[in-house]
Amino acid sequence: MQTFKYFVSFYKPYKGMFFLDLFCAAVISAVDIAFPLIFGWCTGTLFLEGPDAIYHGLTWLIPAMLVMYVVKAACRYYVTCQGHIMGAKMETDMRRDLFEQLQRLSFGFYDRTNTGTLTSRIVSDLFDISELAHHGPENLFISLIKILGSFAVMLCINWQLGLCLGAVTLVMLWFSAVQNKRMEATFADNRKKVAGINASVVDSLEGIRVVQSFANEPLELQKFGKANENYLRSKEANYRAMGAYYTGNHFFQGLLYVTIVLAGGLLAARGEISIGELATFVLYVNVFVSPLEILIELTEMFQKGFSGFRRFEEIMKEVPDIQDAPDARE
Numbered sequence: 520m521q522t523f524k525y526f527v528s529f530y531k532p533y534k535g536m537f538f539l540d541l542f543c544a545a546v547i548s549a550v551d552i553a554f555p556l557i558f559g560w561c562t563g564t565l566f567l568e569g570p571d572a573i574y575h576g577l578t579w580l581i582p583a584m585l586v587m588y589v590v591k592a593a594c595r596y597y598v599t600c601q602g603h604i605m606g607a608k609m610e611t612d613m614r615r616d617l618f619e620q621l622q623r624l625s626f627g628f629y630d631r632t633n634t635g636t637l638t639s640r641i642v643s644d645l646f647d648i649s650e651l652a653h654h655g656p657e658n659l660f661i662s663l664i665k666i667l668g669s670f671a672v673m674l675c676i677n678w679q680l681g682l683c684l685g686a687v688t689l690v691m692l693w694f695s696a697v698q699n700k701r702m703e704a705t706f707a708d709n710r711k712k713v714a715g716i717n718a719s720v721v722d723s724l725e726g727i728r729v730v731q732s733f734a735n736e737p738l739e740l741q742k743f744g745k746a747n748e749n750y751l752r753s754k755e756a757n758y759r760a761m762g763a764y765y766t767g768n769h770f771f772q773g774l775l776y777v778t779i780v781l782a783g784g785l786l787a788a789r790g791e792i793s794i795g796e797l798a799t800f801v802l803y804v805n806v807f808v809s810p811l812e813i814l815i816e817l818t819e820m821f822q823k824g825f826s827g828f829r830r831f832e833e834i835m836k837e838v839p840d841i842q843d844a845p846d847a848r849e
Contacts, residue, residue, distance in 0.1 A: 540657055555755070561576075579598075602654075603649070613645055617835065633721070633722070637715040638721060639835075640820070640834060644827035647827055651825065652824070655817065658816075658817045671688075673807070677800060680782050680792065684807070687775050689745075702760045705828045708753045712750040713750065716750055718746075722742075723743065748773065764815070772812070774803065775807075779800070
């Protein structure tokens with residue numbers, strides 16, 4: 520929890536950009552939720568009337584929809600451009616703080632820490648934080664609005680069909696939580712192995728004169744090969760965990776459509792749902808499923824970014840061996 524609070528503290532200088540980004544994300548979600556309702560009204564009411572009524576309805580409906588999508592496009596531009604800039608600024612702030620902390624740490628810290636691993640923490644560990652800082656809250660916010668909004672509308676259309684959909688989704692969420700734990704461990708191990716490669720490279724190249732003077736190139740190649748192989752094994756374990764996670768979640772998405780066809784067919788046979796309602800329901804299933812895919816991709820982004828942030832936090836918690844007294848003078 521402390522780690523999460525520390526991460527959130529980096530949003531403080533950019534809270535204006537952050538809340539405007541969330542507002543734009545909410546507008547984008549509202550437009551996506553509104554379209555199936557508009558289409559359902561057209562097919563169920565407007566298009567069943569006479570030609571004059573349809574022409575009259577289209578004269579105000581089409582301009583209104585055009586305005587709606589122009590607003591959505593403007594919001595999408597802000598989210599894509601300014602949102603990424605905000606994430607990049609946060610990453611820059613973290614890298615600045617980390618470098619300042621490294622300047623404060625004592626010789627003892629550098630005696631027990633390899634320079635290559637520090638290079639990894641300053642560069643590659645913080646690389647994914649920019650994407651997480653921007654896409655994390657935004658995608659989570661968009662997904663929650665779309666999932667809750669579309670699910671509420673589907674319950675209003677037909678509560679039996681909506682509950683069937685909800686039951687499959689709960690099983691899918693349980694599966695995701697179990698696999699997420701497995702992925703967390705593999706991403707953390709990945710960071711360590713990257714740091715090991717950096718350490719091996721820095722050690723070898725910094726002492727290249729000594730290495731070549733004593734003809735130690737085969738030994739250095741052996742050391743680097745071991746670090747490189749360990750990284751490969753870590754990546755393989757990582758991709759196996761990701762493969763199980765993605766495969767399982769996409770299988771459950773397929774089950775959602777199977778459930779709709781089965782339950783929708785039974786309800787239609789009993790006359791408890793009309794074909795028009797079923798068609799509108801299917802449109803909302805697409806709105807419901809797309810944010811689930813976003814959340815699946817967000818999990819990988821979160822694990823990459825947060826594993827790097829934890830390693831950043833480890834350095835920031837280091838206390839210098841020598842510190843100024845409270846009454847120290849320049």
